[in-house]
Amino acid sequence: MKFTRNHYFLIGILLILFGIQFRLVDSFVLNERCTKALDRVMRNTPVASNDPFSSFVMQVHPNPTKRVRPPRWIGAAMVVSGIVISLHSFSLRRH
Structure with missing residues (x-):
């Protein structure tokens, strides 16, 4: 499949939207299934900590979850x- 002008423009717009989302969101909380998969891959990060707030949350919501805090520069880079990439799509020939 050859990339056309529209493909580059779409990829650029998606990167802009994902970048804005990464800039606006402080952290993501993964569900239990993703947390277990990430724990199998990483093998060195604890699933839950032992601080009082985490123990209170574990009583209310017993499934282990992981909080991911992406760095601020990732959103700006995206x-x-x-x-x-979007501006590059305007310099390409029309199909």
Whole structure:
């Protein structure tokens, strides 16, 4: 499959939208299935901590979950690369 102008534009727009989402969201909480899969892959991160708040949450919601906090620069990098790819799509020939 050959990438056309529309494909590059779509990829750029998606990167911009994902980058904005990463900039606006502080953290993501994974469900139990994703937490177990991530634990099998990483094998060195604890699933739950022993602080009082976590023990209270475990009583209310007993399934182990992992909180992922992406760095702030990832969102900015995605937005900038999406802008560059979208602008590049305008320089390509029309199909």
